[in-house]
Amino acid sequence: MARVILPAKRDPRLITVRRGGTLSDSDHQLLALWAADCTEHVLHYFEQVRPDDGRPRRAIEAARAWVRGEVKMSEARKAAFTSNAAAREVSGAAKFAALSAGQAAAVPHVAAHELGAAAYAIRATRSAHENEGDQAALRECYWQRRQLPDAIRDLVVDDQRQRNDICWNVFAC
Numbered sequence: 001m002a003r004v005i006l007p008a009k010r011d012p013r014l015i016t017v018r019r020g021g022t023l024s025d026s027d028h029q030l031l032a033l034w035a036a037d038c039t040e041h042v043l044h045y046f047e048q049v050r051p052d053d054g055r056p057r058r059a060i061e062a063a064r065a066w067v068r069g070e071v072k073m074s075e076a077r078k079a080a081f082t083s084n085a086a087a088r089e090v091s092g093a094a095k096f097a098a099l100s101a102g103q104a105a106a107v108p109h110v111a112a113h114e115l116g117a118a119a120y121a122i123r124a125t126r127s128a129h130e131n132e133g134d135q136a137a138l139r140e141c142y143w144q145r146r147q148l149p150d151a152i153r154d155l156v157v158d159d160q161r162q163r164n165d166i167c168w169n170v171f172a173c
Contacts, residue, residue, distance in 0.1 A: 005116050005167050010085075013155055014112040028111050029067040035104040035117035036063045038144050042100060042124040045093035050086070056101035059083035066108040073108040080105035088132045096124035115159055117143050119167040126170075141173035 015021025016028055023031075039060050046056050062079035065071040080102045087098035103116030122140045129136035148156055160171035 001124075005058060005163065006110070006112055006120060007163060007166070010112065010157065011162070014114075014159065016111065023111055027152050027155070030149050031111050031114040031156070032063045032067050032104070032107040033157070034144075034148060034152065035107045036060045036116040037147050038118045038121045039097070039100040039104040041143065042093070042097045042121045042128075043142070044097075045124050045128050046090065046097040046101075048085070049090050049094040053086055053089075055079075055086040056083045056098045059101040059105035063104045065108055077106050080109075089134075093124045093128035095127040096120045096127055100124060112159070114156065115163055115167060118160075119170050122170040123168060137170060138173055143172060 010021075012023075014023055014031075016023045039056075043056060043060065059076075059079040059082065062071055062076040063094065066073060066076045083098050083102035083105060087095045087102065089160075090098065091140040097120070100117045100120035103113045103120055106113040107117065121144070122137050125140040126133040126137035145157070147155075160167075164171045
């Protein structure tokens with residue numbers, strides 16, 4: 001059974017103003033960029049296994065293109081589905097990296113997917129470092145936090161605290 005990493009009740013801070021929440025468009029865009037950065041940091045785990053499969057990389061680019069206004073949310077969302085399909089064809093760190101890319105591409109649709117991108121990136125790192133998985137995961141978590149723009153830092157860190165238990169407890173940094 002797949003675990004759902006979105007909360008049962010959505011946090012209004014992660015819902016855009018036009019949909020009744022409090023998230024500004026600029027902060028939504030920062031969340032998408034941060035998720036893309038988290039994913040890109042671990043994408044090599046997928047590309048080492050499937051060097052000719054560009055679906056996860058295209059998903060990351062779709063998230064960034066959405067921020068630049070070059071693609072619609074629906075196009076980014078389609079890229080998320082294709083990255084998730086790529087994840088079904090591999091295992092271990094490669095699978096988690098592709099799932100991270102799928103989550104990053106879904107941020108334009110639902111901002112709360114930002115944490116999924118980060119969590120799967122940490123899981124990819126843990127999986128890739130068998131002998132020191134917990135330490136590698138901790139380093140990845142700290143790396144991600146250092147990438148957070150100040151404008152969204154408190155929001156993301158609080159979101160990590162609130163959803164850590166449904167995100168495999170990867171945000172213990």
